[in-house]
Amino acid sequence: MLKAIAAAAIFVLSLPQAGAAEGREYLGYGRLITNDYLGDLQDRERTGAVQSSRVWGPEWTGALPKNLGELVEFRLGFEVLAPANLANPSSGSRPWAGAISAGIHTHFKPKDIEYAVGASLYVTGPQTGLGSFQRELHELIGDPPPSESTLDSQIENGFHPTVLVEAARTIPLGENKAIRPFIEGQAGIETMMRAGFDVTFGAAAKDAFFVRDSTSGHRYRVIQNDKVEGYSFVAGADVAYVSESTFLPENRGYMLTDHRDRVRLGVHWQGKNASIFYGATWLGKEYETQPDDQVVGSVRINLSF
Numbered sequence: 001m002l003k004a005i006a007a008a009a010i011f012v013l014s015l016p017q018a019g020a021a022e023g024r025e026y027l028g029y030g031r032l033i034t035n036d037y038l039g040d041l042q043d044r045e046r047t048g049a050v051q052s053s054r055v056w057g058p059e060w061t062g063a064l065p066k067n068l069g070e071l072v073e074f075r076l077g078f079e080v081l082a083p084a085n086l087a088n089p090s091s092g093s094r095p096w097a098g099a100i101s102a103g104i105h106t107h108f109k110p111k112d113i114e115y116a117v118g119a120s121l122y123v124t125g126p127q128t129g130l131g132s133f134q135r136e137l138h139e140l141i142g143d144p145p146p147s148e149s150t151l152d153s154q155i156e157n158g159f160h161p162t163v164l165v166e167a168a169r170t171i172p173l174g175e176n177k178a179i180r181p182f183i184e185g186q187a188g189i190e191t192m193m194r195a196g197f198d199v200t201f202g203a204a205a206k207d208a209f210f211v212r213d214s215t216s217g218h219r220y221r222v223i224q225n226d227k228v229e230g231y232s233f234v235a236g237a238d239v240a241y242v243s244e245s246t247f248l249p250e251n252r253g254y255m256l257t258d259h260r261d262r263v264r265l266g267v268h269w270q271g272k273n274a275s276i277f278y279g280a281t282w283l284g285k286e287y288e289t290q291p292d293d294q295v296v297g298s299v300r301i302n303l304s305f
Helices: 002-013 130-141 148-152
Strands: 025-035 045-057 072-082 097-108 114-124 158-168 171-174 177-187 190-202 209-212 219-223 230-245 260-270 274-283 294-303
Touching: 025 209, 045 219, 045 294, 072 114, 072 130, 097 130, 097 158, 097 209, 177 230, 190 260, 219 274, 219 294
Parallel strands: none
Antiparallel strands: 025 045, 025 219, 025 294, 045 072, 072 097, 097 114, 114 158, 158 177, 171 177, 177 190, 190 230, 209 219, 230 260, 260 274, 274 294
16 A cells, blocks of 8 residues: 555656646645644644645636646645653653655545645754754743753654545535545654544635645645635544654654544634634644643634735
8 A cells, every 4th residue: 555655646746847738827825823822822742833835736616626636736844743841851751853844745536536645755853943943932932942951852863755645525414514534544754544524614615625734634725715705614533543653753662552533623714805714623642651632723814915
């Protein structure tokens, strides 16, 4: 299976060179900021992340194209993971980790099943500069920064090619209402299989294109329908089996939990010149010595002038 995923990802990486010849145009941009200060007001574990997407493809009609490679998404992101005590982590706490990623994905729907296939390169370690960034940010806002010893023991410098495949089916439940079960496979920075669902109802999601955030699981809008105004409410949950994690290395003695759970709720609002999304996600424990689960918040504010 992993060989098939890798072969598909290699094909996706060749797509931009053919973009101009196939008449792609710029379709939209989306982003999502996730932080536990926006959730349970804490500062640990999956403490902060940003993911953004830019999409090119044929003219958007409100539905995915049928063929692999027609709609292409360029994705950028960074994430910080940290122990509960930044100054003096207790024994068994998560090691501090920072990761920056860049990747390319394609989204298509040949029949009833929607697919997302892509590959990213994750960069970890002090070379990312995220440790210095968090220290300076915390000093600026008056929060305790990570200590030298915490950053000295962070996840090492590395480059981690990662492939991701998601398959889903949108099942209408009425006007502007749908449930979308999905399965997902990933190999690389973390190797896992995940299954879950998303429920959406409300006008703001009509004919929009969504991309899934890797930290929270929320799907954020990259292409929105400017002709509609109002709300869309979203809910979802998923469970993953993780066989390997760069962020929790086995050679440091970390034991992964049997499953990794997420439960989320959110709301999109779209007005004439602005749109806002806020969502909250409960994240279950990822490793056996993790002190507690957590709640993170995700937000996007878009203003048009």
